[in-house]
Amino acid sequence: MSRSGLPKPVSRLIDELSKLPGIGEKNATRLAFHILRSKNEYTIRLAQAIVDTKKQVKTCSTCFNISSEDPCDICTDHSRDREVMCIVEDPMDLIAVERSRVFSGQYHVLNGVIAPLEGIGPEDLTIGPLIKKLEDNSIKELIIATNPSVEGEATSLYIARLVKPLGIKVSRIAHGIPMGGDLEYTDELTIGKALRDRREI
Secondary structure, three states: OEOOOEOHHHHHHHHHHOOOOOOOHHHHHHHHHHHHHOOHHHHHHHHHHHHHHHHHOEEOOOOOOEEOOOOOOOOOOOOOOOOEEEEEOOHHHHHHHHHHOOOOOEEEEOOOOOEHHHOEOHHHOOHHHHHHHHHHOOOOEEEEOOOOOHHHHHHHHHHHHHHHHHOOEEEEOOOOOOOOOOHHHOOHHHHHHHHHOOEEO
């Protein structure tokens, strides 16, 4: 027994669950007991879903979104506009933009933003492959949809400076999204309006 009388496997499960973002020890304990009380079939499906996700989900070599195929479904969809590309910070932001149903072009996922205080520079993001893609592609407009944070703005300006010499129109989503907000948590109507009201930078 460990952790105030809990069996070791339960204590270990709580430890692992509490490492998830937004899950403290109290919620981790609640989840652990939910799993403990669930039928064996459910716990096996849950464990298998976690293992399958880690084994089968990969990064699209074209847009750097997560996918079970490479290239991903969005990159291989020939009905999408090949002349417009939207830049997002991470796959969750891409999902948020897709939910708005306003954008139907290509994507590029940066997998972060420039954050010098955290030791993250342009070379740590997918900016290099982005510029190469823009040089080799027929993109006419680049929409930068990084979050309206200090780091998001700095990343947006950095990319704009690199892209301008290529003769590609660069625009930034409008700020219906509050400063410091995350696309991931913004409703689709607000994201849609921000995309429609984007401004050139």
